[in-house]
Amino acid sequence: MRVQSMCNTDTRDVTATVKQILALEKAGCEIARVAVPDMIAAKAVGKIKKKIHIPLVVDIHFDYKLALECVAQGADKIRINPGNIGSREKVEAVVKACKAKKIPIRIGINVGSLEKDLQEKYGPTPKAAVESALRHVRILEKLNFHDILISIKFSDVPQMVEGYRLLAKKVNYPLHLGVTEAGTSYVGIIKSTLGIGILLNEGIGATIRVSLTADPVEEIRPGFEILKALKLRKYGPEMMSCPTCGRTEINLIGLAGKVEKALEGIDKPIKVAVMGCVVNGPGEAREADIGVAGGKKMGAIFVKGKVIKSVTEDKILPELLKEIKKIIK
Numbered sequence: 304m305r306v307q308s309m310c311n312t313d314t315r316d317v318t319a320t321v322k323q324i325l326a327l328e329k330a331g332c333e334i335a336r337v338a339v340p341d342m343i344a345a346k347a348v349g350k351i352k353k354k355i356h357i358p359l360v361v362d363i364h365f366d367y368k369l370a371l372e373c374v375a376q377g378a379d380k381i382r383i384n385p386g387n388i389g390s391r392e393k394v395e396a397v398v399k400a401c402k403a404k405k406i407p408i409r410i411g412i413n414v415g416s417l418e419k420d421l422q423e424k425y426g427p428t429p430k431a432a433v434e435s436a437l438r439h440v441r442i443l444e445k446l447n448f449h450d451i452l453i454s455i456k457f458s459d460v461p462q463m464v465e466g467y468r469l470l471a472k473k474v475n476y477p478l479h480l481g482v483t484e485a486g487t488s489y490v491g492i493i494k495s496t497l498g499i500g501i502l503l504n505e506g507i508g509a510t511i512r513v514s515l516t517a518d519p520v521e522e523i524r525p526g527f528e529i530l531k532a533l534k535l536r537k538y539g540p541e542m543m544s545c546p547t548c549g550r551t552e553i554n555l556i557g558l559a560g561k562v563e564k565a566l567e568g569i570d571k572p573i574k575v576a577v578m579g580c581v582v583n584g585p586g587e588a589r590e591a592d593i594g595v596a597g598g599k600k601m602g603a604i605f606v607k608g609k610v611i612k613s614v615t616e617d618k619i620l621p622e623l624l625k626e627i628k629k630i631i632k
């Protein structure tokens with residue numbers, strides 16, 4: 304299960320694109336995609352590749368020459384729909400180049416831009432998107448090319464879920480999941496979590512992208528949080544914190560924010576709990592490696608459910624971090 308994102312820089316601007324991919328890498332991104340709209344962008348791929356450390360997917364529409372150039376430049380995956388390339392010779396040329404370098408092709412269907420006949424027959428529906436994807440798949444299979452990934456994108460969550468379920472019944476190829484045009488951070492994360500999460504929970508999906516109208520770096524953390532919440536990946540610390548209630552006697556909301564911030568630099572999969580009271584806290588957070596449970600202007604630090612010390616409210620954060628360091632070293 305891999306977390307992807309897509310650059311929003313001009314791919315022809317190598318410096319800006321590399322800078323963004325390095326920032327994505329730092330955030331944990333495992334696959335980056337760039338748009339390749341013209342030959343200058345295609346020729347930039349090699350220069351970008353030299354300076355980054357994660358696989359690079361190139362996104363191409365229609366022009367097979369761009370695909371060939373990107374393969375020559377060392378792209379790791381080509382996203383192109385073979386049915387849109389044109390003549391059989393052109394498709395064959397792309398397939399041959401990808402085969403020679405063992406590069407997969409990702410078929411990417413967007414329900415907003417389906418073939419006219421499918422639109423007329425089914426409308427913009429999951430069935431139409433799946434049928435469209437299968438048409439492209441068949442073109443590649445006829446050329447004995449099977450290194451395929453597929454995505455079918457919808458901005459509507461129930462349609463997206465239905466589409467991927469249908470597709471998963473028809474093919475065994477790895478599927479790339481995402482809700483497209485999901486929106487700005489708040490709504491986008493909710494829609495993506497639902498769409499991607501439902502499918503992952505059913506065993507559908509190999510790579511995921513949380514698409515947001517935001518800096519792509521913001522897409523990475525939610526991606527990992529989805530995988531962590533479903534227990535599909537361990538990645539960095541996992542924090543649990545209670546919602547607070549009438550029993551809370553410390554500034555738990557402030558403390559939880561500070562602990563979350565302090566955990567950002569840690570990459571070990573440690574479970575940390577920030578709980579409001581001693582009555583329920585350690586019990587509710589019994590699967591945590593370490594945690595704190597608030598009391599009357601104080602906090603009890605506990606390890607695996609057992610209280611190891613009690614400190615005044617102002618000492619909770621430093622003491623907790625000290626104990627976390629001991630555990631992860």
Ligand code: SF4
Pocket residue numbers: 545546547548549550551578579580581582583584587
């Ligand atoms: S852990 Fe304690 S303070 Fe927090 S919500 Fe539960 S009962 Fe309330």
